[in-house]
Amino acid sequence: TFTFSQISQPSNKPKKIIWVDCGIHAREWISPAFCQWFVKEILQNYKTDPKISRFLQNLDLYVLPVLNIDGYIYSWEKDRLWRKSRSPYENGTCHGADLNRNFNSSWGSVGVSFNCSSDVFCGSGPESEPETRAVAQFIRSKKSDILCYLTIHSYGQLILTPYGSTTKPPSNNEELMQVAKEAAAALTGKYGTSYKVGSTALILYSNSGSSRDWAHTIGIPLSYTFELRDTGTHGFVLPANQIQPTCEETM
Amino acid sequence: IPESGHKYYLQFSTEDYRTGEDAGNCLATVLYPKKQSPPVVSIKCSHTKDQKEIQEEDNRIYQGIRHQSKPITGNNIPDSYGNIEPALEPVWALAVAGSSSIMWEKSTETLGYFLAQVKSVRQWIRKDDFTEFDYTVLLHEIPTQEILSCHMRLAWLPGHPLKVKHFCASPSHAVEEGSGAESGSAAGPAAEKGALL
Numbered sequence: 001t002f003t004f005s006q007i008s009q010p011s012n013k014p015k016k017i018i019w020v021d022c023g024i025h026a027r028e029w030i031s032p033a034f035c036q037w038f039v040k041e042i043l044q045n046y047k048t049d050p051k052i053s054r055f056l057q058n059l060d061l062y063v064l065p066v067l068n069i070d071g072y073i074y075s076w077e078k079d080r081l082w083r084k085s086r087s088p089y090e091n092g093t094c095h096g097a098d099l100n101r102n103f104n105s106s107w108g109s110v111g112v113s114f115n116c117s118s119d120v121f122c123g124s125g126p127e128s129e130p131e132t133r134a135v136a137q138f139i140r141s142k143k144s145d146i147l148c149y150l151t152i153h154s155y156g157q158l159i160l161t162p163y164g165s166t167t168k169p170p171s172n173n174e175e176l177m178q179v180a181k182e183a184a185a186a187l188t189g190k191y192g193t194s195y196k197v198g199s200t201a202l203i204l205y206s207n208s209g210s211s212r213d214w215a216h217t218i219g220i221p222l223s224y225t226f227e228l229r230d231t232g233t234h235g236f237v238l239p240a241n242q243i244q245p246t247c248e249e250t251m
Numbered sequence: 252i253p254e255s256g257h258k259y260y261l262q263f264s265t266e267d268y269r270t271g272e273d274a275g276n277c278l279a280t281v282l283y284p285k286k287q288s289p290p291v292v293s294i295k296c297s298h299t300k301d302q303k304e305i306q307e308e309d310n311r312i313y314q315g316i317r318h319q320s321k322p323i324t325g326n327n328i329p330d331s332y333g334n335i336e337p338a339l340e341p342v343w344a345l346a347v348a349g350s351s352s353i354m355w356e357k358s359t360e361t362l363g364y365f366l367a368q369v370k371s372v373r374q375w376i377r378k379d380d381f382t383e384f385d386y387t388v389l390l391h392e393i394p395t396q397e398i399l400s401c402h403m404r405l406a407w408l409p410g411h412p413l414k415v416k417h418f419c420a421s422p423s424h425a426v427e428e429g430s431g432a433e434s435g436s437a438a439g440p441a442a443e444k445g446a447l448l
Contacts, residue, residue, distance in 0.1 A: 080331045081367060081389065081398045098396070111394060119396040205394035232365040233268055235391060239333030 002134050004064040005039055009046075009056040016147040019139065021064040024099045024211065026071030026082045027236045028154040030228050030246055035065040035152065037247035059147070067131055068099050081236060085129055089116040097123035100153075101207060102132040103214035106165035111207030122209050135211070140218065148222040149215035152250075155235050156204070156227035157195045159184055162216040164200035165208040172221055173199075179222060190249035193229065200225065226250065256284040257360065265296070268347055275299045283360045290360075309409040312341040316382050322374040323384075329368065342372050342384065345413075349405040350388050352415045357390075367391040367398060381406045381414075390419075 008015065022035035042061065046052045066072050070086035084096030094116035101112045104126035108114070112122040127133045139146065159180045162170045170176060177197065184195040196203055200210070204227075216223040229238055229246045238246070252258050259281045265274045279294035316323065328343050329335045335343055346369045354364040370387040377383050386403040401419040 076331075080327075081391075083396055113395075119398070120394075207394070234329060234333050235365050235367050237329045237331060237333045237368060239329065242333070 002064065002067070002069075002131070002138075004062055007039070007042055007056070007061040007063070009053075011057070014145070015058060015060045017060050017062055017142060017145050018148045018150070019062045019064075019146055019215075020150045020152065021067045021135065021211070022152045023066035023072050024068050024151060025153060026068055026075040026084070027080060028228075029075070029236070030154045030238045030243065031152040032066045032072065033243050034228065034247050034250055035063050037243075038251065039063055039065070041247075041251055064135070067135060069131075071096065071099075083119050084121065085131055087129060089124075097121050097129050099129055099132055100151075100211060101209040102127065102129050103136065103209050103211045105163075105210060105213035105217050106208040109208040110165055111205060112209060120207070126209065132211075136214070139215065139220075143218050143220060146215075146220050148224075149212065149220045150224055150226065151211050152226045152228065154228040154238065155230055155232065157193065157229060157231050158203065158225075158227040159195055159197045160200045160204060160212065160225040160227065161198065162200070162223055163213045164204070164206060164210050165213060166206075167199065167201045169199065170216055176222065176224075180224060183224075187249050191245050193245075193249055252282075254285070256282055258282045269344070273299060306409065312344070313382065313407075313409050315341055316374075319374075322376055323372070324374065325369070325372045327368060327370065328372065339372075342374075343369060345384060345405060345407060346372065346386055346388055346403070348413055349386065349403050349415045349417075350390065350401075352413065353388075353401055353403065353417045353419065354390065356417075357419070362395070363393045364399075365391045365393070370400070377406075381408045381411075383407075 004021075020035060020038065023032040025031075042052055042056075046056055068085050071082055071084055074086055075082045082096075084098050086095050087097060088095055089097075096116075098112070098120045101107075101120055101122035107126035108122050111120065113120050115121060123129050123132070127136055139149070161173070161176045161180055180197040184197050187193065187195055200207065200212075210225070212223045212225045228250060229242055234242075261279045261281065262276070263279075264276050266272060267274050275296055275298040277294055277296035279292060282291040284291070323339070323342055325336070325339045325342060328339055328346070347366055350364075350366045354366075358364060367389040370389055372387075373385045375383040375385060383404070383406045386405065388401050388403055390399040390401060391397075392399055399419050401417050404416045406414040
C-alpha cells in the first residue's frame with residue numbers, strides 16, 4: 001500500500017484528476033522536494049490565488065511525494081547515488097529494480113538490463129515490484145478520470161513526451177507537444193531556465209517500461225516526464241539554494 | 252556514410268561550467284568509423300573570454316593552492332546537499348577538467364558521461380612547481396545510468412596542459428555482488444608514487 005495526498009475542493013460535480021508522482025529514482029532528491037513544495041504552495045495559496053482556486057474548482061490533484069520510499073531512504077542513509085528500489089534478488093546478494101523500467105509498456109524491450117546488478121534492471125517481469133504494482137493498480141482503477149499523468153525526475157531540464165520504447169509518435173502527439181511547449185515557456189519565464197521538449201526516444205534515449213509510456217497506453221491523454229534542474233554541473237547533488245527557484249519555476 | 256561509419260556535423264555553444272556564462276561557439280565534425288576505434292574529430296571554437304583574464308584566474312587559483320599550509324584533502328564534493336566548501340572549489344574545478352579527459356577517452360557514439368561527485372581528493376606535494384592531486388571521482392554514465400568509480404591522478408601548472416592518468420573500476424553496483432575488486436577505493440596510490448606524471 002502507499003499513501004498519497006489528494007487535494008480537492010468539495011463539490012457535487014465529479015472532477016477530472018491530475019496525478020503527480022515524485023521520487024521514482026532514489027538519488028533525484030529535487031523531485032520529492034518539488035512534490036512537497038507543490039502541495040505546500042497549493043494549500044497556502046488556494047484561497048488567495050485566483051489561478052489555483054479556478055484550477056481546483058474543476059480538477060482534483062493527486063500527489064505521491066515519494067514513490068520509491070525504500071530507495072530514497074537508502075540514498076539518505078547509505079548511498080547518495082542509489083537509483084533503484086531495494087527489493088532483494090538472488091538470495092539477497094543483489095537489490096533493487098529500476099521502477100521506471102518496470103511498468104507494463106513494452107516491458108523489457110529496450111534500454112534495460114535483465115541483470116540485477118544493473119541500474120536499469122527492469123525487474124523479473126512487468127509490475128514485478130510492489131511499488132509499481134500498487135501505483136499501477138490505483139491509476140488503472142481511476143484511469144477514466146485521469147486527465148494528466150506527471151512524473152517528476154532529475155536532471156536534464158527536459159519535458160519528455162511518450163514514447164521511450166519507440167520513435168513512432170503517439171496518436172495525440174500534436175496536443176502533447178503544444179501543451180509541453182507552453183509549459184516550458186512558462187517555466188523559462190520565471191528565472192530564464194531553459195527546458196527542452198520532445199519525445200524521450202528522440203531527445204534522450206530509448207527505454208521501455210516507463211511509467212509515462214504506460215500511463216499513455218492505458219488511455220491517459222497527457223502524460224509527461226519532467227527532468228528538473230540542472231544539466232550536469234551538479235547533477236543529482238543539486239545545492240539546497242536551488243531548491244526554491246527550481247520549485248517556483250516548475251510551479 | 253555507407254561502408255565507412257557515421258559522421259556528425261555539430262554546431263554548439265559553450266558556457267562556463269560554474270557560472271553558466273556564455274563562453275563561445277564551436278563547429279565540429281565527428282566521424283565514428285564502422286569498426287570500433289576512436290572517433291575522428293575536427294573542431295574549431297571561438298572563445299569569448301579574454302586569454303589574459305583566464306591566465307590571471309588560473310594563477311590566482313594556483314597561488315591559492317600553493318599557499319596552503321598542509322596538503323589539501325576532501326571528501327564528497329559536492330556533498331549530498333550540493334554544497335562545495337569555497338576552499339575546495341579550485342580542487343573541484345580541477346576534477347571537472349581532469350574528468351573530462353576520462354570522459355573523452357571513454358565515451359562512444361552511444362555512451363556519455365557527467366561528473367556526479369568527487370568522492371575523495373588528496374594532494375601530493377611535489378618538489379617542482381606542479382600541483383598534484385589524487386582523486387576518486389564518480390562518473391554518471393548515460394544511458395546505462397551506472398555510476399562509475401574512477402581513480403584519477405592529476406598534475407597541473409598554469410600555462411601547461413593538464414596531465415591526467417586514470418583507472419576506472421567496473422560499475423560500482425556490480426562490485427556489491429562480491430567480485431572483490433577494490434580498485435575504486437580512495438586507498439593511497441602505493442604503486443604509483445613519484446614520477447608518474
